[in-house]
Each structure stands twice: as structure tokens, then as C-alpha cells.
Amino acid sequence: MKPFAFARPGDVAEAVRTVAAEPAAVFLGGGTNLVDLLKLGVARPDRVVDVRRLTSREITDTDDGGLRIGAAVTNSELAADPRVRERWPVLAQALLAGATGQLRNLATVGGNPLQRTRCVYFTDVSTPCNKREPGSGCSAVGGYTRYHAVLGVPAALPDASAPETCIATHPSDMAVALAVLDARVQVLGPGGARTIPFAELHRLPGDDPSRDTVLEHGELVTAIDLPPLPAGARSAYRKVRDRASYAFALVSVAAVVAGGEVRLALGGVAHRPWRATRAEEVLRGGPPTADAVRGAMAAELAAAQPQPGIDGGNGFKIPLVTRTVVATVRDLTSGVPA
Amino acid sequence: MTELLEPRAIGRDMVRRDGEAKVRGTATYAIETPVEDPAYAHPVQATVARGRVTAVDTSAAEALDGVLVVLTPSTAERLASVEDREYAVLQSDEVDFRGQVVALVVAETSEVARQAADAVRITYAEQPHDSTLAVDRDDLYAPEQVNAGHETDTAQGDVAAAMATAHATVEQTYTTAMYHNNPLEPHATTALWDPAADVPLTLWDSTQGVHPSRSAVCGVFGLEEEQVRVVCPFVGGGFGSKGNAHAHVMLATMAARAVPGRPVKLGLTRQQMFTLVGYRTPTIQKLQVAADRTGRLQAIAIDVVEQTSRIKEYAEQTGVPTRMMYASPNRRTTHRLAALDVPVPSWMRAPGECPGMFGPEVALDELADTLGIDPVELRIRNEPGVDPETGKPWSSRNLVQCLREGARRFGWADRPPPLHREGAWLVGTGVASSVYPTMRQATSTAVIRYEDGRYVAEIGAADLGTGAWTVLPQIAADALGVDAEDVEVRIGDTRYPVASVAGGSSGTNTWGSALVVAAREFRTKFGHAPADGDEASGDVDQASTDEDHSAYAFGAQFAEVRVHADTGEIRVPRLYGVFGAGRIINPRTARSQFLGGMTMGLSMALHENSVWDDRIGQVAKHDLAEYHVSVNADVGDMQAHWLDEHDPYVNAMGSKGVGEIGIVGTAAAVVNAVHRATGVRVRDLPVTLDRLLPALP
Ligand SMILES: Cc1cc2nc3c(=O)[nH]c(=O)nc-3n(C[C@H](O)[C@H](O)[C@H](O)COP(=O)(O)OP(=O)(O)OC[C@H]3O[C@@H](n4cnc5c(N)ncnc54)[C@H](O)[C@@H]3O)c2cc1C
């Protein structure tokens, strides 16, 4: 643990200026992830800038029939909002499937999608990790990969010593729901405000695994916009985990069924919430029967790379995510409550 | 035969005496000890699994404001004894396992201590390490004995011949994972070294025994017992990991001696607990079971392979329950160890019995399947009349009654057929037996004094959250013939008479026996109208002993398992245990122990798994988000029941100990139920959904 300065600026503009001015400054939301990482020595900022009381804590209706959710809204408040529960159940369910009541009371809408991976080597500073220490290598390759990616990783067995290797997953449940809902992220940066489609917020490791998102240093999430779903749409979130509660997803599925359209996003399988566009495309041709969904998932997973490793690796995620998608779509289309 | 106490306070559901202080947050734990101007210690841990420290650069650490001292192998004091290499902290530059402490920072605040610990630069000459447990290693060896002084190997008859000719056999290998005790309260010690004081060293230590902790420290530092006081009123769980002092107690002492007069607090982090405070060894159990047509066992054998550390031997007695559990003319048990570059394994709730009742109880289920005999009935058919190991009669053995009572409560007779499906779930039921030896330690003394119209009993016992604060007054009250409210018991301090470790489910049996001796002595000396200050003491070794019987508690556990047909998720909506554990002193605290043990057994079945990364020689998981233990949502209708058991041989209370038996057999019951639900026989713990996926519809 390293000492840092703590700042609580007067408004969002000042917060952005403060962070932008210092390369090792970070925003603080609910702190449920950042504070852990500070204690572990994974995050080593010089300055921590508390934005929790600066960004909006309101959920407001937008003209297009959607919602604007302030970045300081807590995960609990969002999950309990009657509009969300009724019109975007996939989001409420995803939130409630995450963490615990106590954590959700603290965790913010701004912080949740920006939480870091739970890769056990990322959080152990005694092991090499490209995400934590660029260029040091990736300890996860050939290691404990149960919670690691199968999609968006290179075709061959990744090279553990290469600086671009990272097979981590993004751990957020909420983010998977936001990906399927085509949410938009409102951002304020040193250069002004911009809007990022949620599906483009998170990135694959590319040549820089240390970056989880496309946000530039100093860019603050101020709100998340939720567009309306088509009339009659049904949506659900299904999370599969190693214990009944209080565990990150092995795999998860956010699904929307609207008219003839099926939208799918997957969690626990990639470095970012994975919008299953290939599967969606395949399903566009006809009714989403179990066979059709299975076929669509086969197409989606054609490039999947199960990771071997100690404790059996993560190849099980291929059948598991397929079965979970099939079941979720089945329940949504057959009227069974999710 | 012992004359049993007439139960008046014993058997009553009495509220925990420490409960209110804990609920209100006023109970002080070791790290919270209110001391003046404490300093804080933080260890630096090795990042190689084997090698030598070639250089320690403490300059950056020492330059930090608030750093008092940095202890390293070259600056730390020389210990009086380095015989126990777990305790020989900072005595050499050898690194014996990854995570071993190679330096210690003492600073004004815990934050600075941590920061300075990060700033210590260590250079290593790394050597190849070997931390892989395997059944085919060529360096496996037979220890001289296994934990608790049991023989390493036993054999009777000819197992091979029986296997060759029997009607039915099972020959399979089962494994249990590595487990970390993970009590809620992290290990912590507050230490004060004041050379001018009568008692120069005081340790407020989170321990399962203040006296054993003191002995360990005295040995290592060459101190007399009178020079050391260990205090521990409350413990936030130990599960065996606080049964022995671990390296951090020596480090805290060393730190205190480096800053005389200044109390030092050393609290381990959850991450550090994965290397420094013991764990249960993984076990590989090769089982051979043979039976005749009617299910009567012709042979049972268990060959165990497990690990220990290169620097200190700990041999889990995994094969021991197989020696006495069921009748069989031919039997064999063996233990072989691999000494690896790993942290030192140690006790964890029901060492021996817990892992050792997994393989056999699953193998019996497999045998029942092969023979087409109900698994409850199969166990009943193999009930031995006397202890098969010693030939002695049982002090009491009610396994059959536990099985029958459990079956009745559970509705076993009407259980669904194999591969039964209800809606989205596959449903199965399973059973397994539990056992735990009834123990009493050789040393413990209690003093009873009449003080201000009340009886005060003093004994250096420990309450880990188990109930000693509450049940010891009940025992003393009945022994004195007074109300429990008229007895105050003082424990958790070496100022009180010597007491044994709270381990082996022996605490109540041992300390209670000493209390009974003291009470009888008191009444003999002072009658029923004592004067203020009258005092008598009693030793456990004056209590009547029984060498002629084998004494064990027994139990049966029944599990209902549901496996989700889409995803393989596993739930255990019902888990019932029925136990014959002697007389129950306090149903409230006993039920907590049984349920706690069963929950931990459920956790072992489905969740706990210290995945070992042998590439680097450490556990891959290092916090409670990763090291899963069962959470509330995993526990369904869990019930613990007990028989009204009267055992005149064990001790004056008639108690057998309830702290550990609940974890024994649970995992097997769950695995057996998973098999019935899905047809998948999982022989390696834990059972996780990926193992079941291939068999799902
Ligand atoms: C034991 C445990 C279990 C958990 N289980 C789950 C789970 O099952 N599913 C799940 O989804 N999550 C889980 N979580 C994670 C939890 O959801 C996140 O920690 C939480 O959502 C983060 O929100 P926060 O506001 O506390 O973020 P913080 O910890 O404050 O910040 C997280 C990151 O976001 C940045 N940040 C915060 N606010 C902003 C902003 N407005 N603009 C730009 N950057 C910002 C911070 O700099 C930091 O990098 C778990 C956490 C714990 C500790």
C-alpha cells in the first residue's frame, strides 16, 4: 500500500481537471473495487478523487422513452427502480445477481462497469501480469483459468511471456445487461463531453492489456442512458456460478427477445461483455427454436479458445454457455418466468 | 464406570455468556487489545518457493517516516531454539516455501508498516522447487507415526486374497482437495516486551490454547513460563489453525523484543493466511472394498498419499477411521507422505476423520450400488460388535440408531428413484456415516473458589466461539450442586491454571473433568457452607479413567441434492444429521457445532478448493471472493438431531465432544446424492457443475 492524496472537488469539471492533470490520479466511486486494489498494491495512485457526491444520483426519464441513470446512483437503487424492474428486467436481474446487498448499496453505476478483472494473478502483485505491470507476462496462461476467457483470445495457445497476452474476463454482471440493451455512456473528459455506445466501452486486450476500456485518462462517466426496448420485448439475465450467491459468473447470459429479434450478450467468457452478434445474425433467419439457438451459438463460439490450465482449465464454458443461452431463450419465448 | 453428574444445568438450553458482548461489539479480539501507543508489524514474504535470500535492501523502507525497525535474517535476534523450523523465523537465508517470512517491518502505523514492507527489496538465488503431490512419486515415505500418535500402517488378514475371491469389489481412488481453515477472525497477536516487569512478555493472541501458545513461545525464545503471560478471552474461530502457534506469534514476539516497552500488533491479512497458518493437506486415497453377496465386508483397505512440508512434518491420519468403522476380517491402512517445498500443513477441523471418511463412505455407496443393497442397510449389516482395531467393547456406539433415526426423519424409505427429475432439477439423495473419537487430554487443572457469595472457577481454557464460556459454568454448577447463575468461570489467560488446547473435540471433556474433580475436592474440604476465599483445585488426571472401552461419537448424514438440468448447478436443499455424541451439555451451543460442522462439510463437498499452482508453488486463490466457502444461500433445510445417549465410561459429564463430528461424512453424503441424481460418480472433491455437464439431458 502506498500513500496517496485524497481530493473531493466541488464539481465534475474540477474533478476531471484534477485527474487529467496528474498521470497517477484516479476517480473514486463507491470504492468497493478500488479500495481493495489499493490495499493489495495493485492500484498505486498518487491522488484519489472522490466523485461520488458530484455526479448525479438521479434516474430520469428521457424523451425517447428511455432512462438516464446518474453515475452516482447505487447498484441497489438502480435494481429497485420500478421502471427498470418493469421495462428492463434483464438489468435489474443482472444487478441483483452481483456481489451482495452491502456491496450493492455502495457500488455505483459509474464504478461498476469499470471494476477490474478478478484474475487471481492480477490481484497478486508477486506474480507477473501484463494488465497490472505491462510487459511482465501473463501468469494465467497455463495457470488457474477457471474464470478466464474463451472468446477474443488468439487462436493458438497464448504466449505467456508476450507483452500483449491477457486472457482475463470482465467480471461485471451489470455490464453484460447494458451491452445487450444498447446503452450509451455519457462521458466528460478534459476535451469535453462525448457519448460512447456501451458495446464499444470495453476493449479486447489488443496490444495493451492494461487498458480495459476506451476511456482516456481523466474521462469521467457522468451517466448511462438506457434506450427503450421495443413494445412487447422480454428480457432476462441468467448467471451461472460456483455457489448459490456471492460469486462471480462462470458464464452469464443477457437476452432480449422482441418480436422476431433475439439479442444476446455473454458474460464470463471474454475480456469485455460479449455481444453475441454472430449468433444474433444467425437467428435473424427464423424462429429461435432450441436447435436454432444451439446452431447460432455454435457459430458464435466457432473461434472460441478454451484455455487449458491447472484445475481442469475452462473448456466447460463452451457447452455451459451454449446450454445457458438455449435455456434462457427457451424460457423467454415460452413464457416461463425467468 | 464413572459416576455421571446429575444433570440439572447440564442439558439446559442456556444463552451464550459471551453472546451479548459479541453482538454489541464490546468483546475485544487480539488485534483490538486496548494498549497504549501500539506499533504495528507487517511481514515481508518470499516470492520464490525455494532458494536463498542473497541480499536484503531495507534502505528505502527505513527511510520512510514512522518506520521503527526492519528485522531481517541478518538483524533479527538469534532464537534459543530453531529446532521447529516453522518457528525459526528470520534465522537463516534459506527459503523453504513461497510466502515464508523473510523480513519484518515494525512501524508507527499499520499503513506505514505495509508500505515499508512493500519497499523492502529482496534478492534471491532461486532454486528449482518441487511442490507437486502425486501418487507415483518415488520419494514417498512412511512417517514414524501419524497425527495424534496413531500407527502409520496397520494390517490384518489378507486383503488381496479377499479382493480376488469376493462376490463384489470396489477398487477406486478418491481425492480430497487442499483446504484452508479460514476462520473469520484473521490470526493476530498483540505483544508487549517489558524487560523490567515481573512478567516481561505479554501476548494477547488469538489462540485455541493460551498455555500451549505460551509453551511454544518459551521454547523458541528460551523463556521460563513465569516470564510469559498469554491472554485470549475471545477467538473468532480457529478450526484448528489456531491450535498450534504459527510463525506470526514468534514474529510478534520478536518485534516486541526489538522495541522494548512498546506494544506491537501483528495482524495477518487474509492473503497471508493462505501460507502462514496451516492448511489441510490434499489426500489421495486408494480404496479396496470387498463384500459377500449379502453385503458383509470381506476386506477394506485404504492407502493414503498426502503431503507435508520439507521443514516440518505433519502427517494427517486419514486412514485411521477405516481401522474401526466397520467389521471386516481383512483390512489394511497405510500412510505415505511427500515432503514438498510447500507451507506447513496442520490441523483443520476433524483432521484424519474428515478427509478419511470421504473415500470409504463413497466406496460403500458404490458397493451398495453394485450389490443392489440399500446404502443404509449396507452400513447396518457391517456393524461391528467390538472395536475391530482394538477388540475392546464400545463405550457406546449408536451408529445404527443414528442411521435409522436419520432415515425416518429424512423420509429415506420413500426417496425418489435414481435420475429422478422434478421440473428443471434432477433430484438425488445420499447417506454417509460420521465418526469422531472421544478424547480427553492429559493435562488441565481447574481451581474453584468461593468469592463474594458465588463460586468462581478458573481454568486457562479457550472459547473459539464454541461455547466454553457457557458450558463450563453448567458443568461446574452441577458438580457443585448449585445454579449455573451462581458460577462464574474465568478462562483464556495463563494466569489461570493450565489447560489443554481446544482441539480434538476434547475441550469440554478435559476441562469439564478437571472442574468436576475440583468441585468434588471443594465439597470434601469445605462442605456446603464454605467461607469466603475457600479454594480447591482439581486435575484432569485425577478423574476416573477407562482403558477398557473404545470411545467414539457416531452419526449419520442424509443429503438431498438438486442438479439443474440446464446448467449443472448443484443445490442441497436438505441436509440432516443425527448424532450419538454422549450427553449434550447445552443444546443451543451443541446444535451450532453440529450445524457448523455440517455446513463446513457441505462447503468441502461443493466449494472449498485451494487450487495449487505448482508452477510457482502457491495457492492460486488468496481471498474469500476466490476461496469459496458455502454461503447462506447454499444452505437449505439443515437439521442436526441427537440421540439421548448415556455413556458411563467417557467422563463424569457423559459428553463425547461435538465440535468436529459434523464435518465428517458430509461430503460423501452429498457426492452419493449427486450420483443418484445424475449417474455421475465424482471421486475428486469438490463436485462442481463442469463435472456434471456431460451427463445432463
Ligand atoms: C467480494 C465481492 C464480490 C463481488 N461480486 C460481484 C459480482 O458477482 N458481480 C459484479 O458485477 N460485481 C461484483 N463485485 C464488484 C462490484 O460490483 C464492484 O466493486 C462495484 O460495482 C464497483 O463500483 P464502485 O462504485 O464501488 O467502484 P469503485 O471501486 O469506486 O471504482 C471502480 C473503478 O471505476 C473507476 N470509477 C469509479 N467511478 C467512476 C466514474 N464515475 N467515472 C470514471 N471512472 C470511475 C475507479 O477509478 C475505479 O477504477 C464484487 C465485489 C466484491 C468486493
Ligand code: SF4
Ligand atoms: S490474464 Fe490478464 S490479468 Fe490475468 S495474469 Fe494474464 S495479463 Fe494479468
